[in-house]
Structures are given as structure tokens and as C-alpha cells.
Amino acid sequence: MERHSKSTRFRVRVISFSLAGVLALAGLAVYSQTQAAQYRYLLNKTYEHAFAELTASVSGLNTALQKGRYATSGSLFSSLCAEAFHKSQAAQTALGALPYGNVELEQTAAFLAKTGDYMMALSRVGPELLTQAQWDALEDLSHRTDHLCQTLQALQADLYAGTVTLENLSQAETRLSQAAEDGGTTPAGSSFQTVESEFPELPALIYDGPFSDHIANRAPRMLQECEVVSQDQARDIAASFLDLPPTVFTLVSQGGEQMPAYGFSAQVNGGEVYVEVTQQGGRVLCVLTSRPAGEASLSQEQAADKAKAFLRQRGYPDLTETYFIDQGHVLTVNFAALQGDVLCYPDLIKVSISLDNGDVVGFDARNYLMNHQQRTLPAPAVSQAEAAARVPDCLEVLSRRLAVIPTSGENEVFCHEFKCQDGEGRHCLIYVDAQTGQQERILLLLEDSSGTLVL
Secondary structure, eight states: OHHHHHHHHHHHHHHHHHHHHHHHHHHHHHHHHOOOOOOHHHHHHHHHHHHHHHHHHHHHHHHHHHHHHHOOSSHHHHHHOOOOOHHHHHHHHHHHHHHHHHOOHHHHHHHHHHHHHHHHHHTTTGGGGGOOHHHHHHHHHHHHHHHHHHHHHHHHHHHHHHOOOOOOOHHHHHHHHHHHHHOOOOOOOGGGGHHHOOOOOOOOOOOOTOOHHHHHHOGGGGGTOOOOHHHHHHHHHHHHHTTOOEEEEEEEEEEEESOOEEEEEEETTEEEEEEEETBBTTOOEEEEEEEEOOOOOOOOEEEEEEEEHHHHHOOSEEEEEEEEEETHHHHHHEEEETTTTEEEEEEEEEEEEETTTEEEEEOOHHHHHHHHHHHHOOOSSSSSHHHHTTTTTTSEEEEEEEEEEEEESSOOEEEEEEEEOOTOOOOOEEEEEETTTEEEEEEEEEEEEEEEEOO
């Protein structure tokens, strides 16, 4: 009888504990669902705010473009161009905050970037010197922006009415993946896709800026007249560049418009390494590594020395360090080419060194391959002393040298470079055109223990 009583009490306890566990799990599930619902609500409000910012910024861009078409005063026209540029920048920022801004809205993003940069280029010309083709392009951009503005405002009204929603990124990616599998016959399905589907073809904008059509189609100078390499040759080049056996690399991509390349991937030291090798010329274009860096055991100077040695061993002897930045125990060093005593900033290579073991975890030679050449540099028409007179008296000149600097597009300017310091110890760079004696550019240097940021 006593044994039966103990057995009964044991079963009661088991049932009680089990019931308590079930209730606890149920409570936890309810709490988790409540928290998830709250997070979704906050996330949706963030998306709605970003959409409202996008609509407002495009509306401001539309207004600035319309006013710019009628401006005849140089100062007013420049002010409106600057306003258009800033509105386009704000619109791009808002677009990037949307859950699928970079997935489904490629044409919209390209239009905003091109329009802002084109207006900044026009601001340097002035209304008196604009050609008829430039006025026509401005009018065309104005009409297209007005169309985009109306589309966004209509979608915003639907959003507020609850007839459309801002889908999340995974939904957008799923739709696009399905469309790709079906050969492009499946519509993406996003309510926001009406912006893309109704977007007119962009006009060809020819000017000295990064989004100019003639620059987008420019061939890399370093690769002109080079022979095309095979996939196997490219794999051997990638392996030799990183001192790894070719067998570890797998082809994962190939193609590209301006600089077609083979993309290879390998699992190395607990992370994935991705290398691109140009199809023409067989030059390593970039290296990316996913392995997170551990605690630093190298100083920034030691890492910079390793980056220099790496470039020298890979056939880049005439490069000099300019600036570096330390981010997450990875030091990225910028190198520019030297032609005699002239520093050529367009010929830029970036090398990233992991501070835990000194491995190269990043490499980017795109600018170098696009721009490097043996330049014909004229003797400066403006002496160094004459150029120094263009530096304001409130600044102390710390160093000076000759340099070639890029514009925002294809052109280059041969300059005197002056590194200066103000009364509070802050540094800046002032560039004076070596042929005209006019100030060409001013850069501010934000320096701290992590490196230098150039503004």
C-alpha cells in the first residue's frame, strides 16, 4: 500500500512538473510572439519613414531642377545645382534604408546618382556657358524627375491608405530568384516595382563625372591590347598571387561590362577567399576575405611594411603609401603611383592587412588598372613659390610636392600639393593648378589613432 502511495505521488509530481514546463513554454512563446510583433511594428515604421524621406527628397530634387531650367544668374544657378545634388544624395540614402532598395530599384538608384552628379558638374560651368545639348539634358532630367515624383507620391498615398505594404528583403529576393529561374517571365510582384516598370530610359549624359556614359564605357588603360587569358590561366594567376595551390580555387563567377573578370573562391584558414582576375591581361582585380581578424599582434607600421613588401613582390615597385585606416583589426593602406617625383593619385591600389597574423585579406586594383599610364607631364607654368601664395596666411605649410589628381570623371589635373596646418593643429591639403595657378581642390584630413579620413 505504501509503495502504491509513493508511486502515485511520483506520477503526480511528474505530471505537475510537466504541466508547469508546458505552461512555461507556452508563456515564453506568447512573450516571444509579442516581442516579434513589436519588432515588426518598429521595423515597418522605420521603412515607412525611409519611404517618406525618399518621396520628400525626390520632390525637392524635382523643384530644384525645374527652377534650374529658368535660372540665368550664375550664383543662383550654382545654388540650385548644389541643392539638386544634396536632394539626390538624401534620396539615395533613404532608398538604401528601404528593405529592398538595392535589390529591386536599380534604375531608380542609378537615376538619382546620375542626376545629382550631373547637376554638380553643371554648377561648375554656369548658365552662360551651357550648350544647347546640356540645356536639353537638364530639361529631360526635370521631366523624368517629375514623373518619378508623381509615382512616389501616388504610392505613398496608397501606403497610408493601407492598400500597399513595404515588403521585406527576403520576400523581394525570393520573387527575383523565381523570376530568374523562370527566365524573367515571372513578375517581381512588389507594389514598389511600378517605379521601375514605368521608369523611362535614362538619357545619355556626357560630361566629366563618374556616371558619364563615355566614362562608363571607357576601357582600362592598363589592359589595352593585352591578350585574353583562359579560365585555367586565371586560376593559376589567382593562386600565385596568394601563394596558394590552384586546386583550392573554384570558379564562381565570370563576366562584367567594363572589366570582365573570372571570380574564384577558396576556403582558407577558417574563412572564404574571393579573387577576381581580369579576362583581358590576367591581372588580379580584387581580393576579399571573410575570415574575421583576431586581436592585433602587429603594429600599424609593421602592417604597412607588409603591404609594401606584398606589392613589391607582385610587381608593383613604383608605389608609395598615402593614407591608411584601421577598422576592426584590419589595416587598409592606400598606395599611389610615382612618376619621378610626381605622385599620381588616380593610380590607386588598396591593400588590407590583418593585424592578428599579417595576412593579406583585401586588395583592390580597379583604379590602378583603369588609369595607370606613363604620363606626359609638362613643366609647371606656375612655380612652387607662386602656387604657395594661393595658400591662405592662416595656414602653415608643412610639406609640398607635385601631384596628379583626378576630377570626378576622366580628366586629371597637374597640381602643386601643399599639406597645411591651422592654428588648432588640424591638417588639410590644398591643390593649386600648376598651369593656371588657381586653387583646384581642398581636402580636410581627419586624423586619429585609427588612421586618416580624407574629406
